[in-house]
Amino acid sequence: MKHKGSCHCGKVAFEVEGEIDGAMACNCSICQRKGSLLWFVPRSQLKLLTPEDQISTYSFNKHQIKHRFCPTCGMHPYGEGTDPKGNAMAAINIRCLEDIDLKAIPIQDFDGKSI
Known part of the structure; x- marks a missing residue:
């Protein structure tokens, strides 16, 4: 299925x-502040x-993830990085997708603060 997404503006x-x-809610220093719900797909x-x-x-800390955002409205619709096997991945903020019923998507908590 194809989903359309964008920043706020x-x-x-x-x-x-x-x-x-499903999606992931991370409590690391940036995700907790952004409030992103992340869905991971191959880039x-x-x-x-x-x-x-x-x-x-x-990028911060080990600079392994590119947190992408709009220079106009500041929204973070996705990020880019690699999985443990070195495959290019995208972390989509599902809050930025059109016509998504967030209540219907299972959310898994991730303790990124401990990494």
Whole structure:
């Protein structure tokens, strides 16, 4: 299934392919503040509709994750990194997807604060 998503102002727009069978709520220093609910997909399933040079990036700690956000409204619709096997992954903030019933998606807590 194809899902459309964007930041609040719409400047950062994307499509992502896949079935949302769950999402993760992380309590690390950035995720807790952002309030993201993350759905992980292979990076190849994320298609940017906004040129990448118009999207801002924030990295911290070990700089392994690119937290992508809109320079206009500040919304964080997705992030990019690699899984433990080295595969390129995207972490989609499902709160930024259109027509999603958040109550119907199982949410798993992740203790990122302890990493």
